[in-house]
Amino acid sequence: MGVKEIFDDLSYGPAPEDATAARAWLSGQNATFGHFINGAFTEARDDFETKNPATGQPLARLTQGTDKDVDAAVSAARRAQPRWAKLPGHARAKYLYALARLVQKHARFFATLETLDNGKPIRESRDIDIPLVQRHFYYHAGLAQLMDTELPNRAPHGVCGQVIPWNFPLLMLAWKVAPALAAGNTVVLKPAEWTSLTALLFAEISREAGLPKGVLNIVTGDGATGSALVAHGGVDKIAFTGSTEVGRIIRSATAGSGKALTLELGGKSPYVVFEDADLDSAVEGLVDAIWFNQGQVCCAGSRLLVQESVAKKFEKKLIARMAKLRIGDPLDKCVDVGAVIDPKQRKQIADMVAASTGTVHTAPAALPKKGCYYPPTLISGLAPADPLMQEEIFGPVLVSTTFRTPAEAVALANNTRYGLATSVWTENVNVALDIAPKLTAGVVWVNGTNMFDAAAGFGGVRESGFGREGGWEGLQAYTKPAGTPPPPLKRLAPEPAPAEAELPDGIDRTAKIYIGGKQARPDGGYSRAVWSPRGRLLGHAPVGNRKDVRNAVEAAANAGSWSRSTAHLRAQILYYIAENLSARRDEFTERVRGLTGVQARTAQAEVDASVDRLFTWAAWADKFDSAAKPVPMRGVVLAMREPVGVIGALCPDEAPLLGLVTVMGAALSMGNRVVLVPSEPAPLAATDLYQVLDTSDVPGGVVNIVPGSHAELAPHLAAHMGVDAVWSFSSTDLSAEIERAAANNLKRTWVNYGRARDWTATEQEAQAWLEAATEVKTIWVPYGA
Secondary structure, X not given: OOHHHHHHHOOOOOOEOOOHHHHHHHHHOOOEOXXXXXXXXXXXXXXXXXXXXXXXXXXXXXXXXXXXXXXXHHHHHHHHHHHHHHOOHHHHHHHHHHHHHHHHHOHHHHHHHHHHHHOOOHHHHHHHHHHHHHHHHHHHHHHHHHHHHHOOOEEEOOEEEEEOOOOOHHHHHHHHHHHHHHHOOXXXXXXXXXXXXXXXXXXXXXXXXXXXXXXXXXXXXXHHHHHHHHHOOOOOEEEEEOOHHHHHHHHHHOOOOOOEEEEEOOOOOEEEEOOOOOHHHHHHHHHHHHOHHHHOOOOOOOEEEEEHHHHHHHHHHHHHHHOOOOEOOOOEOOOOEXXXXXXXXXXXXXXXXXXXXXXXXXXXXXXXXXXXXOOOEEEEXXXXXXXXXXXXXXXXXXXXEEEOOHHHHHHHHOOOOOOOEEEEEOOOHHHHHHHHHHOOOOEEEEOOOOOOOOOOOEOOOHHHEEOOEOHHHHHHOOEEEXXXXXXXXXXXXXXXXXXXXXXXXXXOOOOOEEEOOEEEOOOOOOEEEEEOOOOEEEEEEEOXXXXXXXXXXXXXXXXXXXXXXXXXXXXXXXXXXXXXXXXXXXXXHHHHHHHHOOOHHHHHHHHHHHHHHHHHHHHHOOOOOOEEEOOOOOEEEEEEEEEOOEEEEEOOOOOOOHHHHHHHHHHHHOOOEEEEEOOOOOOHHHHHHHHHHHOOOOOOOOEEEOOOOHHHHHHHHHHOOOOOEEEEOOOOOOHHHHHHHHOOOOOEEEEOOOEOOOHHHHHHHHHHHHHHOEEEEEEEEEOOO
């Protein structure tokens, strides 16, 4: 076709990108690569090959990482870490800045190599991925510069093991390596076996940046290599991006090890279009939401929800737009949709679509005869429970249904086990700001989609994982409290019955379980005697069981209005609890003294500290701020603090009143509802608290208290699908069991690993408590008329 013909019909001609430099680099390495360990490439082995998805032709041969290779990389990282961590923040910042500049200088080189290896269109590699890689290293250079002053009581974890996926190979590397190095950690990274080449090129330029040996190590290989890295005893933190299934395995594998863990997993993100939306803009946004990177995006807008009144009109526009999509050679700058990563992935997509019962519409563009391609596809007429509406396809396949009202839109959007991202399209700002807080997702885009920046945290809730990448919250995930670890916690067991008992005077007080704002007898019908250290019978405590936990969680779930209440209201109620506890100071002093055997002065100090602690959490209720993020966009990005939801907590044994009040107050101040298992040896301090709660306007179901055996109740709390997080401060070390059971729905955990805590100094750690009690939801609101 000549120039005149092109001008006549405005069709796209070929615009191939020159990949000579990338191919020359591969040839210069004999297209065979070893690992990058301790600042040098190891001797290459011809173990497996990586192919160009667009042609099926081999690009290079790579080395399969063995246990020995992983051990060598971790050892190199361990040797380098103390010196790297001791560098001033400014020194680390200079290295990160140099890495950013080098990626910028080699931008086209990286982009073409990424497209060759991954199959994504060169426009996406060139205009989205590589600029974001640069941005992350620039941004985290700034965080490294500021960390010494802004995070003075934080320290790096040590050696970080990082496992990244194949859909955004270099960008995922940047998301993980930049904050880890900024915080003073060293890294062992395993790229996906299908897409390792840009990671190896990055390793090469890290030497040009002068990065000290051992600070960055890259070990290639398949899932077995990743498993060896996750299981290695010399790794202090694991960061993983990938499938929910593998994330669940990693959560179980690291249970009880004390390794820090962040997981960014799968999604089935809703794309919600209201009747007042700019439909043409929404169609264009949807092209980016689902056919960007061939739909191989964890936050892809793969679930289309359109208001019924405009559904037919919208679908007609969408089908017309699908007809204009250009599918072909990813190195062609005119191509919209490139190649799927591998024939295995393509088969999985095809099999899922073939099993669909909906109406299937595919883009009419012809597919290339060679390579791994799948046509952009729309499947309509599906019910909300249809497997394709629930399961992640991870390909260029969009499924759709309709809704009538905003309330139904929210219900459909949240009808998933995932919670990664959501797009909302409306021209009514009231609708947008009403809907966004109601969506169960870590990220909400208003009139936009797939917007990312290093300053804005990204991550999910539910089975989309936990932790955030980007922003200060992302950096925090690569740090821990500074100082020496706390000492081991001594197991505290209930006092045994004495040989000669001292029986109480007066009428027996029957302690019960507290569920839904009411006292109830334990389901099992059992109680146990509670003895003082001096052999006096203090009373009988109910023994809760699995059914009591179930009832308590149900009551907490039904108290969702507490999470939607104002921070001012929550503060007033916490102040009221403190006021009523203070009024009964002498009674609780005597109770703590009897339960623990301490002097009256010490018991009184615990009661006074509990009142003070409630004041602290009341004060924080309306002062733990959300933030506006300075992203390079005409708009505003809000990092909104939201309650986690229902928190199950095993309260400390050694501080029966202060510990319970600390846990309860921190959770309530941020809008959570709680199921508390009080001190096992001293549960009566908690049962005495019921009357304080009843007279302090605490809504029913917000606080539920189930006394009983920590070891017996912990697995039920951790495995319960209605519990969003589990905290354990028990003197019985249940950390491994809780983390393993929590893998069931990937709920957040905060456990003590059998370490003691100074409950009198908890106010100094207020930030940690408040962060554990909240999730960050990032809401993107672009400006524009």
